[in-house]
Amino acid sequence: xxxxxxxxxxxxxxxxxxxxxxxxxxxxxxxxxxxxxxxxxxxxxxxxxxxxxxxxxxxxxxxxxxxxxxxxxxxxxxxxxxxxxxxxxxxxxxxxxxxxxxxxxxxxxxxxxxxxxxxxxxxxxxxxxxxxxxxxxxxxxxxxxxxxxxxxxxxxxxxxxxxxxxxxxxxxxxxxxxxxxxxxxxxxxxxxxxxxxxxxxxxxxxxxxxxxxxxxxxxxxxxxxxxxxxxxxxxxxxxxxxxxxxxxxxxxxxxxx
Ligand code: SAM
Numbered sequence: 735x736x737x738x739x740x741x742x743x744x745x746x747x748x749x750x751x752x753x754x755x756x757x758x759x760x761x762x763x764x765x766x767x768x769x770x771x772x773x774x775x776x777x778x779x780x781x782x783x784x785x786x787x788x789x790x791x792x793x794x795x796x797x798x799x800x801x802x803x804x805x806x807x808x809x810x811x812x813x814x815x816x817x818x819x820x821x822x823x824x825x826x827x828x829x830x831x832x833x834x835x836x837x838x839x840x841x842x843x844x845x846x847x848x849x850x851x852x853x854x855x856x857x858x859x860x861x862x863x864x865x866x867x868x869x870x871x872x873x874x875x876x877x878x879x880x881x882x883x884x885x886x887x888x889x890x891x892x893x894x895x896x897x898x899x900x901x902x903x904x905x906x907x908x909x910x911x912x913x914x915x916x917x918x919x920x921x922x923x924x925x926x927x928x929x930x931x932x933x934x935x936x937x938x939x940x941x942x943x944x945x946x947x948x949x950x951x952x953x954x955x956x957x958x959x960x961x962x963x964x965x966x967x968x969x970x971x972x973x974x975x976x977x978x979x980x981x982x983x984x985x986x987x988x989x990x991x
Pocket of ligand 1: 850870
């Protein structure tokens with residue numbers, strides 16, 4: 735049974751990195767008047783309450799979005815998504831990646847989300863009744879729906895790495911998805927840990943057989959003494975225009991922490 739719950743971690747520094755870059759990519763894609771597909775393999779519950787016990791307990795949001803929000807101007811697409819969540823769910827709401835996507839996408843776009851945990855999948859359906867939510871294994875679902883219709887689009891892969899074999903499985907999944915959907919933008923998130931458990935995977939990603947790739951890694955102090963996560967990585971196949979520049983500027987901000 736899955737025990738990971740993103741409620742403990744929502745809005746942490748890694749979410750800020752991942753969500754800010756996801757927003758930039760989607761804002762660019764939606765400039766073109768053509769529909770797209772947004773696909774997510776590990777969606778979570780869409781909206782989090784930063785005043786909830788889980789969030790207070792880890793203190794991760796306090797070291798994340800609550801501290802770093804001033805980095806983003808009011809017209810930054812990440813800020814647009816945060817404001818949309820607050821307007822709909824209250825001042826303490828924080829948008830997960832599916833809600834960020836929904837805030838930036840248009841009626842003509844398609845949203846397909848996979849979340850295996852029954853409670854999280856229910857919460858996701860309640861928060862986003864207009865999305866195609868499947869309580870299913872995300873990697874299997876992504877492989878079964880690609881290439882999607884519409885063919886333009888983006889897939890976010892954001893596992894909890896609760897199962898250690900995910901570090902080996904994710905590059906294999908990316909390879910398969912890229913071969914089935916060569917024009918798709920594929921984003922894989924991973925944590926940077928004191929144990930270095932992600933290093934071998936990051937090395938494999940660097941040698942991925944794809945024409946255009948991007949790797950953004952940022953480091954930050956652990957949210958609390960003894961926390962194992964000290965950074966965040968985002969690997970992208972077919973990064974859209976502007977994403978590398980946004981990643982470089984975000985990296986400068988994180989280096990100042
Ligand atoms: N992407 C979300 C965000 O940024 O707001 C956070 C997702 S969280 C890191 C990972 C989620 O994947 C958890 O909600 C967990 O229940 C779910 N999960 C774990 N294994 C899964 C699988 N094989 N297929 C689909 N979802 C899975």
